[in-house]
Amino acid sequence: MEKTNKSTQITKLSARKVQWGVKGKKIIKNISIAITNQELIGLIGPNGSGKSSLLRLLYKYYTPKQGGVYIKGRDILSMSQKEVAQNIGVVLQEKEGLNDRTVYDIVLMGRSPHKGIFEKDTKEDQEIVLDALNRVHLTNKENRHFSTLSGGEKQRVLIAMAIAQETEMLILDEPTNHLDPRYQLEIMNLIKSLNIPTIVAIHDLNLASMFCDRLILLKDGHIFTEGTPQKVLTKKNIKDVYDVDVEIQKTKNNRISVVYLNSHNPPPML
Numbered sequence: 001m002e003k004t005n006k007s008t009q010i011t012k013l014s015a016r017k018v019q020w021g022v023k024g025k026k027i028i029k030n031i032s033i034a035i036t037n038q039e040l041i042g043l044i045g046p047n048g049s050g051k052s053s054l055l056r057l058l059y060k061y062y063t064p065k066q067g068g069v070y071i072k073g074r075d076i077l078s079m080s081q082k083e084v085a086q087n088i089g090v091v092l093q094e095k096e097g098l099n100d101r102t103v104y105d106i107v108l109m110g111r112s113p114h115k116g117i118f119e120k121d122t123k124e125d126q127e128i129v130l131d132a133l134n135r136v137h138l139t140n141k142e143n144r145h146f147s148t149l150s151g152g153e154k155q156r157v158l159i160a161m162a163i164a165q166e167t168e169m170l171i172l173d174e175p176t177n178h179l180d181p182r183y184q185l186e187i188m189n190l191i192k193s194l195n196i197p198t199i200v201a202i203h204d205l206n207l208a209s210m211f212c213d214r215l216i217l218l219k220d221g222h223i224f225t226e227g228t229p230q231k232v233l234t235k236k237n238i239k240d241v242y243d244v245d246v247e248i249q250k251t252k253n254n255r256i257s258v259v260y261l262n263s264h265n266p267p268p269m270l
Contacts, residue, residue, distance in 0.1 A: 009036040012169050012197045018057055018067035027053050029221040035169065035197045042208035043201040045218030046242055051201040055173050058199070060084045085113035089162030091172040099147035103157050106146060107132050110164030132163040136190060152183030159190060172200040176207060209233055209256040217241060229256045
């Protein structure tokens with residue numbers, strides 16, 4: 001089993017010099033990362049920097065062209081998709097075919113990695129589902145159809161489904177996208193409260209600073225820099241990667257706040 005330099009920290013999920021691309025174009029370029037216990041990592045970078053592609057490599061949706069991905073030291077390619085799902089819960093921006101399902105039935109789908117093809121749902125499964133719904137504060141909406149929920153409620157349902165998987169790790173691809181500030185804070189607080197190794201792709205740099213223990217900043221498919229929000233979110237790094245000018249302020253809880261400056265001239269009025 002892999003271990004980090006600190007004996008108290010165990011590497012749950014790692015990538016070693018992974019590369020991936022399509023049609024001769026390299027999209028992920030020689031990336032190595034390690035996710036340890038009870039760590040919330042923010043994956044940041046502009047559109048096209050490789051965030052979603054890297055996440056898909058980490059949960060075996062894509063296969064690396066070079067390098068490897070490891071779950072607790074075991075090569076992910078030696079594991080079935082069911083075994084991967086027993087270890088990693090994945091929350092994507094959208095899931096097809098859910099609109100006509102009830103909240104309860106969607107969360108119950110999280111139990112499938114632990115069951116045989118014809119194995120019936122048990123009382124334990126039901127208790128796990130109800131506990132997951134309680135943790136995301138949706139016990140009063142278990143019979144509602146997915147299509148009738150707000151954007152924030154839909155995200156909480158998908159997170160509850162991942163909780164019902166009873167995995168040791170969580171991967172989320174832009175869970176706050178298209179949500180208003182209230183739901184963004186609600187979802188990030190929920191993710192943080194789970195207290196399990198988690199990697200989340202996120203656009204909002206201030207949300208990333210507020211909630212993440214560590215940030216990985218991608219540019220053109222490689223790691224530009226990584227570390228604490230204070231180390232990563234600097235004026236120079238943001239300018240070099242996003243090509244925008246910012247001011248950096250410290251909040252009362254010693255976090256970083258990014259203030260964007262309107263340095264570009266607006267287009268002429270027609």
